Amino acid sequence: MTVRLEIDGDRWRTHLRRVALTNPGLVPVAKGNGYGFGLASLARRAEWLGVDTIAVGTYTEIPEVIDRFSGDVLVLTPWTPGQAIPEDSKVARRLIHTIAHPGDAQALRDIHPRIRYVLEMATSMRRHGMTAAELRSEHHLQDGVTLHLPLVGDNLSEARELLAHHRGTAYVSHLSGADVLELERDDLRIRPRVGTKLWLGDLAAFKVSATVLEVHEVSRGDEFGYRRRHAPRPGRLLVVSGGTAHGIGLEAPAGDTSLKTRAKTAIKGTLEATGWHRSPFIWDGEPLRFAEPPHMQASLLWLPMGARVPDRGDRLDLRIRYTTTTFDETVIV
DSSP: OOOEEEEOHHHHHHHHHHHHHHSTTOEEEEOTTGGGTOHHHHHHHHHHHTOSEEEESSGGGHHHHHTTOOSEEEEOSOOOTTOOOOOOHHHHTTEEEEEOSTTHHHHHHHHOTTOOEEEEBOOTTOSSOBOHHHHHTOOOOSSOEEEOOOSSSOHHHHHHHHTTTOOEEEEEESOOHHHHHHHOBTTEEEEEEESHHHHSSOGGGEEEEEEEEEEEEEOTTOEETTTTEEOSSSEEEEEEEOOGGGTTTOOOOOSOOOHHHHHHHHHHHHHHHTTOEEEEEEETTEEEEESSSOOSSEEEEEEETTSOOOOTTOEEEEOOOGGGOOOSEEEEO
């Protein structure tokens, strides 16, 4: 019994083609857990789309994509002196490294004089990158520059300012197709790097579900779980597939800091302080609550009296973050 991802293949493929057509020069991003699909699967999809370059997050992700995609592979995490790089010449000539500090380009060229790389420009993200002055000190520019822009804000204006004096190719994140057309010049080619908008841009194409493994009726005061908790009232306990090994119950900090979001967080925190943690499992359109913290591969849920009772083998819907979830099974229907 599994945590399963079902994909409407026709709908997903239609979406992927649409994004590719509206983003000329597209560089798909395949990193981390592959947005829930796996890196190998995304590499094959990129090959199917016919793009000539794919981006990975780190050097350790290269083996997952290199044999499933025939084009170039851009490594987004900047190379630092001492970082091992693939020695196989067939792999090495397909890699485009990222340089984010003055002097690192020379250190990389010392490994091989014709090694390929891009220079990362510092943006308002303030994560990696060189200032304009530092970029001017790097004369051996082989494959262009790269910019990582924020998710929100006036990215077009920032990119226009940063690229005003650049000639050649620029790999840029978080720009719309219209932004790219606005930026491009006869002497400047924009290569949009796209991850979430490409792979997860049509969530209606996906259905995530988990299996009901056991149903137990309990009376008030009955013990259950690892910590011998007591049922607060009559109800039912559902044992379902999906736990921390799948990413269930793991949360990232909220990105939205608005007053409304903070109020919701406060309410949620009050409920969790009493032991009633909302789970991502959905039954009859309603989210269920964890009866206790999720286990490694299963979760224990509370089903109140009066609710329709599922049978063993029934499936619950799951609302999850794809980038933090591991599926037991992926089915294209």
